[in-house]
Amino acid sequence: MKDMIPQFFLSMKHYTREQFIKDVVSGIIVAIIALPLSIALALASGVTPEQGLYTAIVAGFVISFLGGSKVQIAGPTAAFASIVAGIVLKNGLDGLAAATIMAGIFLVIMGIFRLGSLIRFIPYTITTGFTTGIAVTIFIGQIKDFLGLSFEKAPIETMEKLEQVILCMGTFNPMALAVGMIALIVLIIWPKYFKWVPPSLIAVILTAALVKIFHLPVHTIGDLYVISPSLPAFHIPSLSFAMMQKVLPDAVTIALLAAIESLLSCVVADGMVGSRHNSNMELIAQGVGNTCSALFGGIPATGAIARTAANVKNGGRTPVAGMVHAVLLVLILVFLMPYAALIPMPAIAAILFMVAYHMSEWREFVSIVKTSPKSDWLVLLVTFVLTVVFDLVMAICVGLVFASLLFMKRMADVAEVNGWKYLEDGEEVCDGDSVDLKPVPRHVAVFEINGPMFFGAADKISKVILEEGKRVLILRMRSVPAMDATALKSLRKLYHNLSRKNVILVLSHVNEQPMSVMEKAGFLDDVGRENIAGCIDEALIRASAL
Known part of the structure; x- marks a missing residue:
């Protein structure tokens, strides 16, 4: 167990005042980026806005403190949105907490038994397929708010949501579309000219001001949710055997996805800073972070590639930056959270559209279809379709079985x-x-x-x-x-x-x-x-x- 040492303690051996200043600055910038994203992803996950911040605060701090990467930033991510929303609708918040805690335990066990390296056995075609599939489910899930539609019922599955969009098109709100388009234009154009302020922050401030000043008939977060500025409180959910048995498949999915996403993010970060992460320590940190997040009212978390990249680009080189980002979000939660009620829902939808676009990996998707052997793109398409039409559990299981069968056939052919x-x-x-x-x-x-x-x-x-x-x-x-x-x-x-x-x-x-x-x-x-x-x-x- 000698190699199971968090990067925070290793970084402290040669820590300098100059690096501390860089980490603080980077942590502040990452927190500003994480604020609107955490709120948007919480809403996409079917929970209250503050629960997204609870996740970024608790999981973000714990994973940075215990993690195996120097620069990883953890928090709520788009990959979990559709999964969490389904769990909440089927089993409630206690079911989500139970699944998250179980997933955390699974992740800790994976790290202790040094299973971090096994992630490499999941084919690139499967990760690309389900990532693109998740992006499509997020996009479809936000059409309602972007167009200001009123659904007849609350659908769970992606295809049911698409059906409701078509059936309820008569409730279309042109003003909601206008606000959403303004936010989308800001998100696309702002980064080209002003890189130092996150475009998502500008989008929510601008659209909130427009809706408030001109009294536009557009739903805001405050119309749909009661926002609490209180700090996350410790709560042990109901963990009956029946509940654990019911959410076991969801817990396995959360654990597997958290492991894949976090270790992929670590690999990307390693390439940016020229370091090497400890995959097993990172899995343990992810497990403890997710467990703590659930106990303090949060949702599942994992390494966020975009926030991690922003941390690196702004000078963050130690886990201190991630811890500063979490502390600043606590201050924002306490003093500024009531103002989140003014954010229009179409602006949140626009932010999630951009999140879906950036995570879709559509270029890699098209490249695999065009250039790879038939067996590879068949696995890609099967995983993608099953993620959109059914769910991630089925997509990954069937994708792995399909890929394994095709691999065995390939090996048998060359023998x-x-x-x-x-x-x-x-x-x-x-x-x-x-x-x-x-x-x-x-x-x-x-x-x-x-x-x-x-x-x-x-x-x-x-x-x-x-x-x-x-x-x-x-x-x-x-x-x-x-x-x-x-x-x-x-x-x-x-x-x-x-x-x-x-x-x-x-x-x-x-x-x-x-x-x-x-x-x-x-x-x-x-x-x-x-x-x-x-x-x-x-x-x-x-x-x-x-």
Whole structure:
């Protein structure tokens, strides 16, 4: 556990006054960016505005303090919005808290057992597919507020929301669209000329002023929610066995998504600052941060790539910046939160439209479809469609199964069992393990296996067919990196068939993992250890003596 040390403590060893000033400045800027985003993402998640700030404060501070990255900024993110909204509608806030706490425990366990590196086994096509899918669900979910529609019922699923948009188009509010378009124009144009002030902050201030001054008939946050400026209070949710059983799939989804998003953000941050994060410590921090967030009224949190990038660009180089960002949000919550009631809902929708656009990775999506093998873009499209039409749990599960099946087929296709070509007696013999042709005694047959031998390719072992008069079969296995139980069963079956025909099996150049599998199964004793050769020349010498 010596390597399980938070980056905060490692950074303090060589901390300077100059870096502290940079971290404070960066933390202030990141807090200004996080303020409207936290409110918008809370509303998109079906909870109150202050709960978004609770998450940024509690999870943001804890994850920075305990995290494995120097510059990671954590808080509510768009990836969780549709998931959290569904949990709240189905199981209420206690159900959300239970799922978040369980997810936090799962994340801590993943970190303790050093499972951080396993995230790399989730294909890029799946992460791109569900990320683009989440972006589409966020976009569809905000059409209602952007157009000022009044729904007949409160839909949960994305397709139900789209159906309600079409059915309720008669309630369209042109003024809401105008306010939303103003916010959207500010969000698009402002960064091109004024990079030092977050465009989302300008958008909400401008549209709130317009709606208030001209008394525009547009819904604001205050019309729909009662905003509390109070500090987050400690609360233990109802954690009955029935509730935990009910939200278990949601907890697994939150844990998996938090792990993926946070570690992806860490990788991006590493590239920006030239450092290296501790993935297992980061998972533990994410777990503790999410648990604390739920206990103080927050929602699930993870590493936020955009806020992390802003931290780096503004000089933040230690976890102090993330902790400053959380402390400043506490002050904003206490003194400025009542003014959030003035923010128009179309402006929030516009902010989330931009969030959805930036997280959609549409360029990568199109690139994969255009340039990648059919198997890759099929996984991408399946994951994308299932994320939008059904939910993220099904999308990731089906995507992983589909990708695994296609990978196994690909590996099975490249695995080969081929017979050797033979030189006539008297021709020149080449050295050790050369790929050149070698003279082989007339009573010996040599077959070479290439590629991993697993259940998808095990049947190819049965394709070994001997000519009449052969008394020894050499299987050259130097290109077999791994073998599973199914392949061993096929190899054992081949051995028994050869034994009935009085043909001796000699194995050449067996690699470490296949050798271990054969050793444990007792297959080496069946074949005879004297018939295990280190290279093809040794195998040919052994076969000549038989």
